[in-house]
Amino acid sequence: MNMIEEILVEILGHLRTFITNxxxxxxxxxxxxxxxxxxxxxxxxxxxxxxxxEVDMLWKSHKQFxxxxxxxxxxxxxxxxxxxxxxxxxxxxxxxxxxxxxxx
Ligand SMILES: [Zn+2]
Numbered sequence: 786m787n788m789i790e791e792i793l794v795e796i797l798g799h800l801r802t803f804i805t806n807x808x809x810x811x812x813x814x815x816x817x818x819x820x821x822x823x824x825x826x827x828x829x830x831x832x833x834x835x836x837x838x839e840v841d842m843l844w845k846s847h848k849q850f851x852x853x854x855x856x857x858x859x860x861x862x863x864x865x866x867x868x869x870x871x872x873x874x875x876x877x878x879x880x881x882x883x884x885x886x887x888x889x
Pocket of ligand 1: 847848851853854873874875
């Protein structure tokens with residue numbers, strides 16, 4: 786056996802250990818699964834047009850929760866639809882709706 790064959794056999798041995806070892810395999814599967822799920826959720830999110838009243842409500846609740854003292858906000862528009870707001874304090878909210886509804 787020459788050097789290259791020896792190295793190849795060693796690499797294949799490690800690969801086999803890696804592939805067949807559940808200690809390695811299980812977290813790998815879970816990580817890939819988590820990646821696919823989060824990609825799916827992120828990709829499913831898209832901007833959701835909201836009404837002027839809803840923007841106002843969202844902004845007021847932001848002011849309350851963040852104890853924000855801003856006097857006004859700007860609407861974030863996409864086309865002629867409101868998709869969120871930009872508060873004077875710098876806070877931005879864009880309405881996103883995942884296809885999978887968790888009941889939030
Ligand atoms: Zn604010």
